[in-house]
Amino acid sequence: MKKYIIPGILLVALIAVGVWGYNQQQQKNDYHIYLDTQFQRQFYDLIGHVENVQVDLSKAMLSGSSNDMVRFLNNTVNQSYLAQEKLTQLPFNHSTIRQTEKFLSQIGDYCTAMVSKSLEGYVPNEEEMTTMKELHNYANLLAKELVEMQQHVASGGVNFGDLRRIGNRDIEDVDEHMKDLNLINIEERMQDYPELIYDGPFSEHMKDIKARIKGEAIDQEEALQIVTDTFKDEGITNPRVIESIQNTTIDGYYIKAEKNGDNGSEVSVGVSKIGGNIIWYLNPRALGESKLNAEEAVAKANEFLEKRGYSKMEPTYKMAYEGEMIINFAYKEKDVLIYTDLIKVKVALDNGDIIGMESHGYLVNHHEREIQEPELSEEEAKEKLSSRVKVENSRLAIIPTEGKHEILCYEFKVKFGQDNYLIYIDANTGQQKRVLLLIEQEDGTLVI
Amino acid sequence: MRRIKTLAIFFISAMLFLSISYIAIERVNGQNLYWGSRGDDVRELQTKLQRWGYYDGPISSVYGPQTFEAVKDFQRANGLAVDGVVGPQTRAALGMSQQRVTAAASTGQGVSRSDDINLLARIIHAEAKGEPYEGKVAVGAVILNRVRNPAFPNTMAGVIYQPCAFEPVKNGSINQAADDEAYRAARDSLNGWDPTGGAIYFWNPATATSRWIWTRQITLRIGRHVFAH
Incomplete structure (x- = not known):
């Protein structure tokens, strides 16, 4: 009897493991199917949205009035962003679908730009109609290819759950699967849709923007000297070049240095190769108890900028976080505030050290401007505002459009209900260009 | 038999206690x-x-x-x-002092970006642990650059949770709480600091398996990561 005890226990254990394993397997299948069906749902949604893009765009083109056109263009915008969202959440490898993703974003963005133009009473010209026609053709093509792929999916040839697993494992494998899926084919045909240049954030011209800042080209030694000079008062020592920053809007040198009294924590700086300007600066030291108030911090930041030759900078808003404050400065010329020429300075609230700087906006946009006299007077612009708001103050400002063009506007700070807003009225056409909500907090103002 | 009974009672009461305290926490959280x-x-x-x-x-x-x-x-x-x-x-x-009754919030108070910052801090923490501070800000900047790029999703959550994009999302380490430094780096990148010069890709050359990724234009290296677009 005794000799059966151990085999008996082992047998029970084996059965237990078997049951456990079976349950695990069931559970895994369950999750796998769930995942696959979720992905399938997204895929079917994707096809639906792409088809709608195509239909709505064609309706927009044949619309007689600009009102109808705006309505259909708006639908196109919605549908293309929904399609883009669905596509990007499917487990396809990024390198095989990036052109298609881009196409969907751009078609939405292009139509948004057309909507704003149409709302201002503009009728699309021949060229823009041709572009829309071409976009429509590509949307049509994409829809067709996707429907073909759908048949493949429906016949069980594709399991999205598997695709996700493979996608995370091996790129070569994925390429094989993508060929199966017809995706490579789609991606190739999407390569040559027209380059779109318009006033929007996804426009093709955005990636060709080069820094406007002028100056002498500097070498590494000079860059180190600039860091030493700029942060003389901050006690920065031993700067050294780590890397060259290239292929960017502002090429530069990536420099690290030490700072006295920071217990060996290092600071880092980007210095532009042209002109030797500080592109960014970061000092991640620990922060002590806050002793400075907002006015003192702003004064410290102002002093820092003035010493480095950035005169005529006006603080526009500030935000305090745990022990530090970030202050935005915009360039001011002839009483016009130029928001594009932006520098951010970060001040430690324990002793007033400058612990951060970011001047990408200033370096890219700053140049000599011929600011024209506005066609509208301030009073005329004010009449364009809603009668429901109470104007608190106003001034002239240059703001960037979506596509980074500059427009001269009247900036009105208004009160509506409990909240303050900034409203920008084009100083030449009187159109409302932008509305910002100010979220006033104890620690500063956040602009949304 | 007796022991099993006591054990069972212990477990049941423990479960009950846990669920009650859980409910209690949920209930008061709001204020x-x-x-x-x-x-x-x-x-x-x-x-x-x-x-x-x-x-x-x-x-x-x-x-x-x-x-x-x-x-x-x-x-x-x-x-x-x-x-x-x-x-x-x-x-x-x-x-x-115990809870004051706060006046009804005024209408039109905008959304805060605090949830965005939590998510961003967690991905930075998971991707760039042990990297220099600017390397953490750089990872945050890449995520934000992707949000602004047409070839990627248009929301931060969309970018971070995109399938096959980030290792920590796949292995679940994105769910770990972010440390102080990651939090601070997330805030700096949200405020516009971008040491990468507009990069939309980054990878660790020691572990990257894709050949395609090396066809990108490299902007710089920070710590163990290569940044490119």
Whole structure:
């Protein structure tokens, strides 16, 4: 009897493991199917949205009035962003679908730009109609290819759950699967849709923007000297070049240095190769108890900028976080505030050290401007505002459009209900260009 | 048999207790001070914690990671539930005034970006642990550059949770709480600091398997990561 005890226990254990394993397997299948069906749902949604893009765009083109056109263009915008969202959440490898993703974003963005133009009473010209026609053709093509792929999916040839697993494992494998899926084919045909240049954030011209800042080209030694000079008062020592920053809007040198009294924590700086300007600066030291108030911090930041030759900078808003404050400065010329020429300075609230700087906006946009006299007077612009708001103050400002063009506007700070807003009225056409909500907090103002 | 019975009773009561305390926490959460809270109450909290030596950060009126740790220490030392949330019990133990009735919030108060910052801080923490500070800001900047790029999703969550994009999302390490430095780096990148010069890709050459990724235009290296677009 005794000799059966151990085999008996082992047998029970084996059965237990078997049951456990079976349950695990069931559970895994369950999750796998769930995942696959979720992905399938997204895929079917994707096809639906792409088809709608195509239909709505064609309706927009044949619309007689600009009102109808705006309505259909708006639908196109919605549908293309929904399609883009669905596509990007499917487990396809990024390198095989990036052109298609881009196409969907751009078609939405292009139509948004057309909507704003149409709302201002503009009728699309021949060229823009041709572009829309071409976009429509590509949307049509994409829809067709996707429907073909759908048949493949429906016949069980594709399991999205598997695709996700493979996608995370091996790129070569994925390429094989993508060929199966017809995706490579789609991606190739999407390569040559027209380059779109318009006033929007996804426009093709955005990636060709080069820094406007002028100056002498500097070498590494000079860059180190600039860091030493700029942060003389901050006690920065031993700067050294780590890397060259290239292929960017502002090429530069990536420099690290030490700072006295920071217990060996290092600071880092980007210095532009042209002109030797500080592109960014970061000092991640620990922060002590806050002793400075907002006015003192702003004064410290102002002093820092003035010493480095950035005169005529006006603080526009500030935000305090745990022990530090970030202050935005915009360039001011002839009483016009130029928001594009932006520098951010970060001040430690324990002793007033400058612990951060970011001047990408200033370096890219700053140049000599011929600011024209506005066609509208301030009073005329004010009449364009809603009668429901109470104007608190106003001034002239240059703001960037979506596509980074500059427009001269009247900036009105208004009160509506409990909240303050900034409203920008084009100083030449009187159109409302932008509305910002100010979220006033104890620690500063956040602009949304 | 007796032992099994006692064990069973113990387990059942433990489960019951856990679920009750869980429900209790859920119930009061709405009006409490927690990570992300702001205002006078937080200032008072920080002052008290500092006076008693639990907290050595700035008195900033913002409930951040340092305050969170200090509250947990305080709760641990005083035998309260250690959850980092200042509820009625912790409030009483701190000697702070009980909940004031706040006036109804005015309409039109905009959304805060605090959730975005939590998500961004967690991906930075998971992707760039042990990297230099600017390397962390750079990872945050890549995520934000992707949001602004047409070939990627148009929301931060969309970018971070895109399938096959980030290793920490696949292995779940994105769910770990971010440390102080990751939080700070997330804030800097949200505020526009971008050491990468507009990069939309980054990878670790020691572990990257894709040949395609090397066809991208490299902008610079920071620590172990290569940045490119």
